[in-house]
Amino acid sequence: MEQLRAMITGIQGYVPEYRLTNKELEKLVETNDEWITSRTGIKERRILKGENQGSSVMGAAAVKGLLEKTGTDPMDVELIICATVTPDMPFPATANIIADKVGAKKSFSFDISAACSGFLYALQLGAQFIQAGTHKKVVVVGADKMSSIVDYQDRTTCILFGDGAGAVLLEATTSEYGIRDAILRSDGSGEPYLHMKAGGSRKPATHQTVEAREHFAYQEGSTVFKFAVTNMADVSAEVMERNGLTGDDVAWLVPHQANKRIIDATANRMGVGPEKVMMNIERYGNTTAATIPLCLWDYESQLKKGDNLILAAFGGGFTWGSIYVKWAYDPK
Ligand code: UT7
Numbered sequence: 001m002e003q004l005r006a007m008i009t010g011i012q013g014y015v016p017e018y019r020l021t022n023k024e025l026e027k028l029v030e031t032n033d034e035w036i037t038s039r040t041g042i043k044e045r046r047i048l049k050g051e052n053q054g055s056s057v058m059g060a061a062a063v064k065g066l067l068e069k070t071g072t073d074p075m076d077v078e079l080i081i082c083a084t085v086t087p088d089m090p091f092p093a094t095a096n097i098i099a100d101k102v103g104a105k106k107s108f109s110f111d112i113s114a115a116c117s118g119f120l121y122a123l124q125l126g127a128q129f130i131q132a133g134t135h136k137k138v139v140v141v142g143a144d145k146m147s148s149i150v151d152y153q154d155r156t157t158c159i160l161f162g163d164g165a166g167a168v169l170l171e172a173t174t175s176e177y178g179i180r181d182a183i184l185r186s187d188g189s190g191e192p193y194l195h196m197k198a199g200g201s202r203k204p205a206t207h208q209t210v211e212a213r214e215h216f217a218y219q220e221g222s223t224v225f226k227f228a229v230t231n232m233a234d235v236s237a238e239v240m241e242r243n244g245l246t247g248d249d250v251a252w253l254v255p256h257q258a259n260k261r262i263i264d265a266t267a268n269r270m271g272v273g274p275e276k277v278m279m280n281i282e283r284y285g286n287t288t289a290a291t292i293p294l295c296l297w298d299y300e301s302q303l304k305k306g307d308n309l310i311l312a313a314f315g316g317g318f319t320w321g322s323i324y325v326k327w328a329y330d331p332k
Helices: 024-028 033-040 055-069 093-104 116-131 189-192 209-210 221-242 260-270 288-302
Strands: 004-016 016-022 044-047 079-083 108-112 137-145 161-173 178-184 195-196 217-219 250-256 308-315 319-326
Touching: 004 116, 004 288, 016 024, 016 260, 024 033, 024 178, 024 319, 033 288, 044 137, 055 079, 055 093, 055 137, 055 161, 079 093, 079 161, 079 217, 093 108, 093 137, 116 161, 116 178, 116 189, 116 288, 116 308, 116 319, 137 288, 161 288, 178 221, 189 195, 217 221, 221 288, 221 308, 221 319, 250 288, 260 308
Parallel strands: 079 108, 079 137, 250 308
Antiparallel strands: 004 161, 004 178, 016 044, 137 161, 178 319, 195 217, 308 319
């Protein structure tokens, strides 16, 4: 039997209307446009406004657009995986809510939690269902409403994050195109440097946890920065090496958008020039699980069949990884 491979056959993103600019942040905390731009590359982020609007609203908008664009009947979708650290609620899974919203009544669905590496983890998981031959159409979503866990009194984190979602459709192929290799890693000793202190089973919500502002993302930025630079570059270089790829063979680096300086360092180490690096951090900031699909969505019209893409991420956990994709279609 020929070996099955999963290929990405469509991509769609969704970002909310509201733009939170650096200028506006200057009114909330002691910061300035020059510091934010030079230290992170971010100019503005999108924020999902309104009551009762969770990550599923953005995830469902992305998936609905994806199914329409690829001419896929929602009833043919067999699996939806949603990567998120900001689920609508602890349970049920946001993927279930998305499946219901888009009419994917015959799918099974679940969430995975791997912070900024969530989309890569979910993509590899989805690909395995296709490769096993058990599922023919799998949707992978990255959706995060980071504004729901960001402390707008903390200047070290509130300038970084934004809201958004992106989704891809995976289908089977026996060709050379598709998801060709993945290296995924995690290290739980990274917990002290990036986490949310309360609201889980270890420290359930109380008046005190709310007053102590413990329901927001906490990050020791400079420590995370050091681990991100080393680990993202290490796995990307490893994936390239074991697939015999040099910087010249790589058409695009698709990095998690946490900090322009981390992205530049990774590209440098891989020998990939800046013209081949997908970047939209200036417009969306760090949307956690959504950064990589939002990049693919933004650059879709420039992607050609056969392009070698290296996807790379690092995030809370710590979690990190790199995936090698041979792009499967020309611009439509
Ligand atoms: O996506 C998940 C993984 N996350 C990441 O990959 C993020 C990794 N970390 C980073 O991107 C960077 O560490 C940050 C952008 C968060 C911070 O940049 P940094 O160059 O590491 O700055 P720092 O934390 O070392 O702070 C330098 C100075 C400090 O002042 P002092 O102590 O030197 O006087 C901070 O208090 O900058 C100050 N600072 C700010 N100043 C103006 C911190 N935040 C701000 C701010 N505006 N918003």
